[in-house]
Amino acid sequence: MYDLINKDVIFQFLGDDPELIRPMLEMVLNNSLPELDQLDALYQKCDYEEVRIKVHKAKSAIGYVGATSTRKLLQEIEKDVPNVYPKNIHSLKQDIEIIKKEITHFLAEI
Template identity: 80%
Template sequence: MYELINKDVIFQFLGDDPELIRPMLEMVLNNNLTELEELDSLYQKGNYDEVRIKVHKAKSAMGYVGASSTKNLLQEIEKDVANTYPKNISALKAEIEIIKKEISDFLKSM
C-alpha cells in the first residue's frame, strides 16, 4: 500500500496508540519534511553546515516512519553536503512528496 513509509515500523517505534502516533507523524510532516523542503535555499547560500544539521535531524524521523531509502539518501547527503546534495536533490524532493502523501493518507486511515 505504501511505497516509502512502513506501517509496521511506525507501530514498532510508536506502538499502536493513535494518541501517540498522530502527533508524532504530524511533527514529521510539519517539521522534518518542511525543513527538508527548505534545503535548496540553505544550500544556495552556502550554508552547508545548516543543511547537514537538518539532514541529520531528519534521518531519525525517516527511521521512525520506516522510510529507509530516504534515510539512506539523507545519510549520503550528510557525508559531503557540498558534493552530494546537488546529485541527490531531485531524488530527495521526489521522496519527500511521496512521504508527505503517504503520511497524510496514513493519518486519514487512523
C-alpha cells in the first residue's frame, strides 16, 4: 500500500497512539518536506552549505516515517551537494511527492 513510508517504522519510533503520531507526521508534512522543496532555489544560488543543512535536518524526519531509500538519497546528497544533488534532483522530487501523499493517506487512516 505504501511505496516509501513504512507504518511499522512509524509505530516503532512513535508508538501506536494516534495522539502522538499525528503531530509528528504533521510536522514532517508541514515543515520538513516543504524545506526540501526549497533546495532548488538554494542550489541555483550556489548556497551548497544551506542545502546541506536542510538535507541533514530532513534525514531524521524521513527516517521516522521509514522512507529508507529517501533517507539514503539524502545522505548521499549531504556528502557532496555540488556534484550529487543535480544528479538526484528528479528522484528526490518524486520521493517528496510520494511521501507527502503517503503521509496524508496515513493520517486519514489513524
